[in-house]
Structures are given as structure tokens and as C-alpha cells.
Amino acid sequence: MTVFWSFSSIDQEFTKTKPRELNSLLGEQEREYLNSLRIEKRRSEWLAGRLALKRLLQAVHAELAGRELSEIQILKLENGAPCLLIDNDLRLNESISLSHSNRHVFCAYADEKDLLGVDLELVEKRSLDFIQDFFTVDEIHQLNLCPPADHPFLANIIWSAKEAILKALSLGLTVDTRRINIQPGSSIISSPGWNSFGFTTDLIDKDLRLYWRRDDEFVLTICVTGHLPVRFVQL
Ligand SMILES: CC(C)(COP(=O)(O)OP(=O)(O)OC[C@H]1O[C@@H](n2cnc3c(N)ncnc32)[C@H](O)[C@@H]1OP(=O)(O)O)[C@@H](O)C(=O)NCCC(=O)NCCS
Structure with a gap:
């Protein structure tokens, strides 16, 4: 399986876009949805996420290569998960996912029909209240063992991994995040690039795999299903 991914700032995505071009980059349903968003931060995150993922799909998805960006619509299912709409055909089996944080966007597409x-x-820094509300006893124990300077990194990688798993399962924050126990162990001290790490969960009995990497002050995580070896390609 190949996972194609991109990580960019919202400003980078908008720099590639002339304001007048916007109509030609979004499909009708996307324009309607954007018009319904009132908060500027949310509008720019939503839009940058669409532009980044559409550009990625246009570059690597065999069927979408010749398409205009406006023909590749990324809409939202009722549970919040992104889905592809091509020629009014909802492609529920396409493996796509995206995330935004602090004016940056991370998106991915997998060429296998997996989660x-x-x-x-x-x-x-994450507050103690946040950690006590969302982390397992084991995760809190790992945090207590690590040097204080590493706390923010460890806390965020644990949190990010939980969210990646919950997105892969299309659950979002509808379930107790303590049903996933992340076990980064010593793997957080690792080489650049994608690293794998362990976890347990009772949410699914399928094989799930978890990968992370660090990019300056950000942590990126990816969760995939399936048995095939994963190749990561950055765009
Ligand atoms: C899904 C969830 C883990 C998102 O995490 P987050 O840190 O808030 O936000 P991120 O930027 O990392 O991810 C947002 C993206 O996740 C995706 N997403 C949302 N719900 C999802 C779900 N159930 N399954 C898979 N992906 C989902 C969307 O693509 C969304 O971006 P978009 O709205 O621009 O399309 C979590 O917030 C959640 O469960 N949200 C449910 C919806 C909700 O509560 N909304 C409240 C206010 S907007």
C-alpha cells in the first residue's frame, strides 16, 4: 500500500491560489458549504484542507489526474468524515483523511481501499485536566516516567495517535478516548521519517497500524488498516 501525504501551511495553500480562481477550484456543493461557514479560522482551515487534498489527489490518483480541481469535491459525511464526490458519484471507499492545526494542514490518500x-x-503543553480526562492510567504513567522537557512531545504524540485511530474508524470523539492505549515506549526517540509504534484498543479487531513523524514543532500521525507493507510518498 502507498500512502501519499502532504503537509503545508495554510498560507502556502492560499499562495498557490489566486482569489478569483476560487470558484474554479471548488465544486457547487463545496461552495455552498463554504458559504455556510461564518468563522474565518474555520473557513480558512476547511478551504486549505480541500485545496491540499484535491491537489494531492489530482497528482497521484490515477482516475483523477486529468480532472479540474472543481470536479474533485471533498464533502463531509454526517459523522464529519471527509468523502469524495466525483460527477455526483459519492466514492465512499476512497481512503482519504485530513487534519489542521495552527494554520497548517496535513492530508493523505491511500491507494488501497483500507481505513x-x-x-x-x-x-x-497539555493541561493536567486534559491528560486526566482523555489519557489511560498507563499513558499517564509513561508521562510521569519521562523527563519533564519531553512531556509536551509525548503528550501530543499520544493524543494525535488517538485522534488518527478515531478518524480511521470514522468515530471521531464519539467514544471514550481511554479505550485506546498508546504505547510509544522508546520508539519516540527515533530517526527522521515515519516511525511505527504500538497501541491496544477494544474498538476493532482488525489489524491497525500506527505511524508518526516529527516536523519542527508539529507531530504527524497516520493510522492504516491492512497487512500490506506501507510506503510513504510525500507530495
Ligand atoms: C474528528 C475529530 C477527532 C477531529 O479532530 P480535531 O483535532 O478537532 O480536528 P482535525 O483538524 O485534526 O480534524 C478535522 C478533520 O477530521 C475529519 N473528521 C471529522 N470527523 C471525522 C470522523 N468522524 N471520522 C473521520 N474523519 C473525521 C474532517 O475531515 C475534519 O476536517 P474538515 O472538517 O475540514 O473536513 C474530533 O474533533 C471530532 O470527533 N469531531 C466531531 C465533530 C465535532 O465535534 N465537531 C465540533 C465542532 S467543529
């Missing part, structure tokens, strides 16, 4: 979830977090 895929991605998440992006800024490495910043």
Missing part, C-alpha cells in the same frame, strides 16, 4: 486516519498536532 485511513491522519492527525496533526502542535507540540505544546
Whole structure:
């Protein structure tokens, strides 16, 4: 399986776009949805996510290569998960996922019809209340063992991994995040590029795999299903 991914700032996505071009980059349903969004931050995140993922799909998806960006619509299912609409045909089996954080966007597409979830977090301090509400006893124990300087990184990688899994399962935050126990162990001290790490969950009995990488002050995580070896290609 190949996972194609891109990580960019919202400003980079908008720089590639002339304001007058916007109508030709969005499909009708996307324009309607954008018009319904009132908060500027949400509008720019939503739009940058669409532009980044559409550009990625146009570059690597065999069927979409010759398409205008406006013909590749990325809409939202009722549960919030992104879905592809091509020629009024809803492609529920396409593996796509996206995440935004602090004016950056991370998106991915997998060329196998497997589950895929991605998440992006800024490495910043997480409050004790947040950790107690969302982390398992084991995860809190791991945090207590690590040097204080590494806390923000470890806390955010654990949180990001949970969100990537919950997106891959299309659940979002509808379930207790403590039903996933992330076990980064010593793998968080690792080489650049994608690294795998462990976890347990009772949410699914399928094989799930979890990968992470660090990019300056951000942590990126990807969750995929399936047994095939994963190749990562950045766009
Ligand atoms: C899904 C969830 C984990 C998103 O995490 P987040 O850190 O808030 O936001 P991220 O930027 O990482 O991810 C957002 C993206 O996740 C995707 N997403 C949302 N719900 C999803 C789901 N159930 N399954 C898979 N992907 C989902 C969407 O593509 C969304 O981006 P978009 O709205 O621009 O299309 C979590 O917030 C959630 O469950 N949300 C449910 C919806 C909700 O509560 N909305 C409230 C206010 S907007």
C-alpha cells in the first residue's frame, strides 16, 4: 500500500491560489458549504484542507489526474468524515483523511481501499485536566516516567495517535478516548521519517497500524488498516 501525504501551511495553500480562481477550484456543493461557514479560522482551515487534498489527489490518483480541481469535491459525511464526490458519484471507499492545526494542514490518500486516519498536532503543553480526562492510567504513567522537557512531545504524540485511530474508524470523539492505549515506549526517540509504534484498543479487531513523524514543532500521525507493507510518498 502507498500512502501519499502532504503537509503545508495554510498560507502556502492560499499562495498557490489566486482569489478569483476560487470558484474554479471548488465544486457547487463545496461552495455552498463554504458559504455556510461564518468563522474565518474555520473557513480558512476547511478551504486549505480541500485545496491540499484535491491537489494531492489530482497528482497521484490515477482516475483523477486529468480532472479540474472543481470536479474533485471533498464533502463531509454526517459523522464529519471527509468523502469524495466525483460527477455526483459519492466514492465512499476512497481512503482519504485530513487534519489542521495552527494554520497548517496535513492530508493523505491511500491507494488501497483500507481505513485511513491522519492527525496533526502542535507540540505544546497539555493541561493536567486534559491528560486526566482523555489519557489511560498507563499513558499517564509513561508521562510521569519521562523527563519533564519531553512531556509536551509525548503528550501530543499520544493524543494525535488517538485522534488518527478515531478518524480511521470514522468515530471521531464519539467514544471514550481511554479505550485506546498508546504505547510509544522508546520508539519516540527515533530517526527522521515515519516511525511505527504500538497501541491496544477494544474498538476493532482488525489489524491497525500506527505511524508518526516529527516536523519542527508539529507531530504527524497516520493510522492504516491492512497487512500490506506501507510506503510513504510525500507530495
Ligand atoms: C474528528 C475529530 C477527532 C477531529 O479532530 P480535531 O483535532 O478537532 O480536528 P482535525 O483538524 O485534526 O480534524 C478535522 C478533520 O477530521 C475529519 N473528521 C471529522 N470527523 C471525522 C470522523 N468522524 N471520522 C473521520 N474523519 C473525521 C474532517 O475531515 C475534519 O476536517 P474538515 O472538517 O475540514 O473536513 C474530533 O474533533 C471530532 O470527533 N469531531 C466531531 C465533530 C465535532 O465535534 N465537531 C465540533 C465542532 S467543529
